[in-house]
Amino acid sequence: xxxSISPNLSxxxxxxxxxxxxxxxxxxxxxxxxxxxxxxxVLDRNNLTELPASISRLKNLIVLKLxxxxLTKLPAxxxxxxxxxxxxVSANQLLGLPTSIQxxxxxxxxxLxxxxLTELPAxxxxxxxxxELSVRDNNLIDLPTSIHxxxxxxELDLLAxxxLxxxxLTELPAxxxxxxxxxxxxxxxxxxxDLPTSIHxxxxxxELDLLxxxLTELPAxxxxxxxxxELxxxxxxxxGLPTSIQxxxxxxxxxLxxxxLTELPAxxxxxxxxxxxxxxxxxxxxLPTSIHxxxxxxxxxxVxxxLTELPAxxxxxxxxxxxGVSQNPLTIDAxxxxxxxxxxxxxxxxxxGKKSGxxxxxxxxxxxK
Numbered sequence: 001x002x003x004s005i006s007p008n009l010s011x012x013x014x015x016x017x018x019x020x021x022x023x024x025x026x027x028x029x030x031x032x033x034x035x036x037x038x039x040x041x042v043l044d045r046n047n048l049t050e051l052p053a054s055i056s057r058l059k060n061l062i063v064l065k066l067x068x069x070x071l072t073k074l075p076a077x078x079x080x081x082x083x084x085x086x087x088x089v090s091a092n093q094l095l096g097l098p099t100s101i102q103x104x105x106x107x108x109x110x111x112l113x114x115x116x117l118t119e120l121p122a123x124x125x126x127x128x129x130x131x132e133l134s135v136r137d138n139n140l141i142d143l144p145t146s147i148h149x150x151x152x153x154x155e156l157d158l159l160a161x162x163x164l165x166x167x168x169l170t171e172l173p174a175x176x177x178x179x180x181x182x183x184x185x186x187x188x189x190x191x192x193x194d195l196p197t198s199i200h201x202x203x204x205x206x207e208l209d210l211l212x213x214x215l216t217e218l219p220a221x222x223x224x225x226x227x228x229x230e231l232x233x234x235x236x237x238x239x240g241l242p243t244s245i246q247x248x249x250x251x252x253x254x255x256l257x258x259x260x261l262t263e264l265p266a267x268x269x270x271x272x273x274x275x276x277x278x279x280x281x282x283x284x285x286x287l288p289t290s291i292h293x294x295x296x297x298x299x300x301x302x303v304x305x306x307l308t309e310l311p312a313x314x315x316x317x318x319x320x321x322x323x324g325v326s327q328n329p330l331t332i333d334a335x336x337x338x339x340x341x342x343x344x345x346x347x348x349x350x351x352x353g354k355k356s357g358x359x360x361x362x363x364x365x366x367x368x369k
Contacts, residue, residue, distance in 0.1 A: 009035060021045050021065070033057045044068050044088075056080035067091050067111075079103035090114050090134075102126035113137055113163070125149035136186075137166035148178035165189050165209070177201040188212050188232070200224035211235055211255075223247035234258050234278075246270035257281050257301070269293040280304050280324065292316035303327055303349070310334045315341060324349045 009031050012019055016039040018032065025046040032041070033054040040063040048069040056077035063086040071092040078087075079100030086109045094115035102123035109132045117138040124133075125146025133150070143164075161184045162176075169190040176185075177198040185202070188211035195210075200221040207230040215236040222228075223244025230253040238259035245251075246267035253276045254268075261282040268277075269290040277294070280303035287302075292313035299322045300314075307328040314320075314337070325338060326349050342348045 013038070016040065016060075018042065028052055028055070030054070036060060039063070041065065051075050051078070053077045059083065062086070064088065074098055074101075076100045082106065085109070085129075087111070097121050097124070099123045105129065108132070110134070120144055120147075122146045132161040134161075134163035135167070136163050140164065140167035140169055142169065142171075143173050143176065145173050145175045147173065148175035150179060160184065162186070172196055174198045180204065183207070183227075185209070195219055195222070197221045203227065206230065208232065218242055218245075220244045226250065229253065229273075231255070241265055241268065243267045249273065252276065254278070264288055266290050272296065275299070275319075277301070287311050287314070289313050295319065298322070300324070308334060310337045312337065315344075320346050322347045322349075 009018065013035065016037055018035060018038045019042045021042045021044040023046060025048060028043065028048065028051060033052060036057060036059060038058055039060050041058065041061060042065045044065050045068040048071060050071065051074060053075050055075065058081060060083055061081050062083055064084060065088040067088050068091045071089065072095055074097065076098045078098065081104065083106060084104050085106055087107060088111045090111050090113040092115050094112065094117055096117065097120065099121050101121065104127060106129055107127050108129050110130060111134045113134050113136040115138050117135065117140060119140065120143065122144045125144060127150060130150050160181055162182060163186045165186050165188045167190050169187065169192060171192060172187065172195065174196045177196055178201065181204060182202050183204055184207045185205060186209040188209050190213055192210065192213040192215060194215065195218065197219045199219060202225055204227050205225050206227050208228060209232040211232050212235045215233065216239055218233065218241065220242045223242060224247065226247065227250060228248050229250055231251060232255045234255045234257040236259055238256065238261055240261065241264065243265050248271060250273055251271050252273050254274060255278045257278050257280040259282050261279060262285060264279065264287065266288045269288055271294065273296060274294050275296055276299045277297060278301040280301050282305055284302065284305040284307055286307065286309065289311045291311060294317060296319050297317050298319050300320060301324040303324045304327040308331050323338065323341060323346055338348050
């Protein structure tokens with residue numbers, strides 16, 4: 001039911017912000033597009049099925065928020081909003097974007113999560129000021145190769161964050177690796193079977209989220225993504241890790257839960273900045289004895305593997321605070337080793353009849369942004 005709103009919209013206008021969220025609107029009142037001074041228009045959580053072409057009159061609009069409506073398309077006239085810097089259209093029913101979106105040359109943030117998009121128009125590559133693009137939970141099956149143009153000049157590092165979670169992507173175009181300013185790339189819950197070997201060109205990438213895909217390996221070139229601090233590769237089908245992982249000298253968080261790993265390469269112990277290592281629900285039968293070199297490690301999760309022994313060197317991890325070893329066939333000697341760690345004040349889960357160590361595993365599955 002549409003709420004009654006005052007015909008005098010000045011009641012909702014404050015400092016060039018017109019806030020009409022949650023008013024039960026089925027259409028945008030005509031008076032809205034006559035307020036040429038509006039810089040931010042908030043229409044979230046209404047029942048809008050379309051935007052009027054007259055939206056183009058809002059020449060000073062900087063932020064347009066349309067989340068939580070029933071829009072299936074945006075009018076071509078949206079391209080006339082030349083000052084627009086933020087466009088929020090998440091949780092709608094968009095089937096596509098107008099090619100006129102290329103006219104939004106000042107757009108910095110574009111949020112399209114939770115729609116029904118199967119593709120992005122090639123013209124999206126003309127949004128040279130775009131810094132953040134989020135297209136989570138759509139039906140994308142590929143990306144336009146023009147995506148590499150989402151940077152003005154290499155040294156300006158414009159596009160920094162790209163969210164593509166929850167789509168149907170089976171591959172990433174090699175051109176995505178031309179986004180030299182990219183710091184965060186999130187492609188969880190897709191159908192990726194491999195990564196482009198050109199990933200090493202993402203020289204400023206700090207966080208890479210690949211949770212819930214179909215990866216069986218990581219390319220050796222990932223070792224050249226030297227700024228990487230977080231790597232999430234849980235719930236894939238990895239059978240091994242490249243030895244080049246040792247070159248990720250800034251890596252702090254490494255999540256490998258739910259794969260098919262039988263061992264960790266000794267080179268993983270060269271990751272001297274590593275603080276969190278989670279390898280739960282794999283097929284590990286042993287750990288590298290050089291694990292003591294992970295001098296900053298605070299949390300080590302090994303729940304649900306095939307470990308029978310724990311290396312004595314694990315006791316040399318001076319910063320270790322949590323160790324999860326439940327659901328492993330540990331020998332008596334291994335249990336004794338774990339109990340010694342407990343006496344040092346380390347929270348150890350899964351030994352001596354105590355409650356399962358799932359305190360660990362449940363903490364590390366990445367939360368939605």
